[in-house]
Amino acid sequence: MVWFxxxxxxxxxxxxxxxxxxxxxxxxxxxxxxxxxxxxxxxxKWFPMNTESLPYLFTESLLTISIAFLGSLFGLIIALPLSFxxxxxxxxxRIIYAITRFYLSFLRSVPEFVFGLILLTTLGLGPxxxxxxxxxxxxxxxxxxISELIEAADNGPIEAMSAVGAKSWIGNLFAIIPQxxxxxxxxxxxxFEVAIRTSLILGLIGGGGIGQxxxxxxxxxxxxxxxxxxxLIMLMVILVDYIGGKIREKVI
Amino acid sequence: MIKFENVxxxxxxxxxxxxxxxxxxxxxxxxxxxxxRSGAGKSTFIRCINGxxxxxEGNVKWDGKSLSEMTPKENLEIRRKTGMIFQxxxxxxxxxxxQNILTGLFGYKKSYENLLGLFNPNExxxxxxxxxxxxxxxxxxxxxxxxxxxxxQRVAIARALIQNPKVFLGDEPVASLDPGTAERIxxxxxxxxxxRNLVSIINVHDVVLAKKYATRIIAFKKGNLxxxxxxxxxxEKVYSEIYNH
Numbered sequence: 001m002v003w004f005x006x007x008x009x010x011x012x013x014x015x016x017x018x019x020x021x022x023x024x025x026x027x028x029x030x031x032x033x034x035x036x037x038x039x040x041x042x043x044x045k046w047f048p049m050n051t052e053s054l055p056y057l058f059t060e061s062l063l064t065i066s067i068a069f070l071g072s073l074f075g076l077i078i079a080l081p082l083s084f085x086x087x088x089x090x091x092x093x094r095i096i097y098a099i100t101r102f103y104l105s106f107l108r109s110v111p112e113f114v115f116g117l118i119l120l121t122t123l124g125l126g127p128x129x130x131x132x133x134x135x136x137x138x139x140x141x142x143x144x145x146i147s148e149l150i151e152a153a154d155n156g157p158i159e160a161m162s163a164v165g166a167k168s169w170i171g172n173l174f175a176i177i178p179q180x181x182x183x184x185x186x187x188x189x190x191x192f193e194v195a196i197r198t199s200l201i202l203g204l205i206g207g208g209g210i211g212q213x214x215x216x217x218x219x220x221x222x223x224x225x226x227x228x229x230x231x232l233i234m235l236m237v238i239l240v241d242y243i244g245g246k247i248r249e250k251v252i
Numbered sequence: 253m254i255k256f257e258n259v260x261x262x263x264x265x266x267x268x269x270x271x272x273x274x275x276x277x278x279x280x281x282x283x284x285x286x287x288x289r290s291g292a293g294k295s296t297f298i299r300c301i302n303g304x305x306x307x308x309e310g311n312v313k314w315d316g317k318s319l320s321e322m323t324p325k326e327n328l329e330i331r332r333k334t335g336m337i338f339q340x341x342x343x344x345x346x347x348x349x350x351q352n353i354l355t356g357l358f359g360y361k362k363s364y365e366n367l368l369g370l371f372n373p374n375e376x377x378x379x380x381x382x383x384x385x386x387x388x389x390x391x392x393x394x395x396x397x398x399x400x401x402x403x404x405q406r407v408a409i410a411r412a413l414i415q416n417p418k419v420f421l422g423d424e425p426v427a428s429l430d431p432g433t434a435e436r437i438x439x440x441x442x443x444x445x446x447x448r449n450l451v452s453i454i455n456v457h458d459v460v461l462a463k464k465y466a467t468r469i470i471a472f473k474k475g476n477l478x479x480x481x482x483x484x485x486x487x488e489k490v491y492s493e494i495y496n497h
Contacts, residue, residue, distance in 0.1 A: 160355075165330075174358075
């Protein structure tokens with residue numbers, strides 16, 4: 001046991017106990033798969049796919065992508081400057097750092113679904129409240145992730161900008177953004193992908209898009225349309241992942 | 253021109269000052285090499301000159317005025333007048349050679365001009381001239397991370413030159429370069445120094461280089477300034493006093 005210390009053994013034991021306790025709470029039991037046939041029977045109702053509504057569902061998918069895209073893009077645009085205030089090395093003052101961190105934690109802790117429900121009361125049904133809900137949550141998530149990238153950035157270029165007499169915010173911007181940009185893009189595309197899935201959930205509360213269609217098709221037992229919805233969702237996620245990968249490749 | 257008056261620097265969380273009670277002055281035209289073991293206080297000393305490192309005690313004066321008494325604007329002015337090069341070049345990655353050189357003008361321009369990259373034709377021309385001056389033979393549009401160590405240091409020197417500096421500071425600028433490249437970089441620094449009549453203060457580990465190029469050598473040992481004289485006075489005895497425990 002050359003590789004392990006005694007302390008690590010206790011950590012491992014603690015994790016194992018925690019996992020066992022969580023399994024008990026969640027009724028985690030593989031023997032329940034004995035009714036697997038029910039699932040197979042249910043899934044068989046999804047086929048053959050009903051492709052008649054494909055053009056309409058395709059339009060709804062575009063709406064979902066638009067919700068996710070705007071939610072991620074505006075989230076990034078707002079999160080980027082905030083993340084400089086939420087990073088220890090660039091915030092300028094401990095109080096600014098603490099306030100910004102708290103604000104980002106608050107936004108992150110409220111699920112998009114809850115933001116969506118609150119926004120419904122003023123914006124009504126439709127995709128707009130869904131976009132705002134995703135923007136708000138993404139500010140919290142991207143702000144935290146980018147601020148951590150800023151803290152881990154190489155200090156050398158920052159020092160060089162300081163040495164040429166650049167104002168500190170200009171120096172920080174030019175010295176840090178190029179360093180973290182590929183990772184920022186990675187985070188953006190990951191959040192875009194997550195936003196697609198989130199916008200499906202927001203469809204349940206009238207956010208529109210393919211999520212709302214999926215919800216309606218489920219409720220009305222139109223499983224042959226559900227399979228089309230799921231296929232389109234999968235294609236969207238794969239497409240975003242592919243485009244994100246290509247763009248990142250180019251940037252690096 | 254530059255004067256240290258009883259300067260000490262104590263880093264937070266440490267008990268021993270990085271430099272202790274240093275008093276020294278530098279005049280236009282001097283090419284000074286700073287010697288000493290790693291951790292002797294050379295980098296701290298260099299960084300105090302342009303205020304990158306605030307002093308704990310004493311004063312660093314430029315033309316009779318203390319850095320600590322200067323307004324933020326005056327401090328920026330000092331940094332504008334100081335070209336600084338670093339061991340690890342400190343270039344901005346993912347930006348091109350010419351873009352990196354133009355960042356040397358950031359201290360002279362308004363924030364929105366820097367932000368939008370608004371450089372006039374004369375400034376662009378200066379950047380290209382700086383590339384020529386440092387004998388850099390790569391495409392100006394090439395990204396800096398694709399250059400060799402020697403080429404990167406030439407970009408860093410060009411960035412410092414475009415500032416039109418009165419003072420040149422080097423924090424171990426040749427420490428990560430091979431001996432041949434190090435010699436060529438030092439030749440370039442000395443030629444530029446003479447051509448522009450600068451004050452050059454450069455940290456270096458290589459005593460041979462220091463003796464060959466410097467007009468004055470100073471040396472630190474455990475934060476104390478222990479040698480300050482012409483290169484011919486830096487003999488074996490001084491060497492062993494500084495570099496042996």
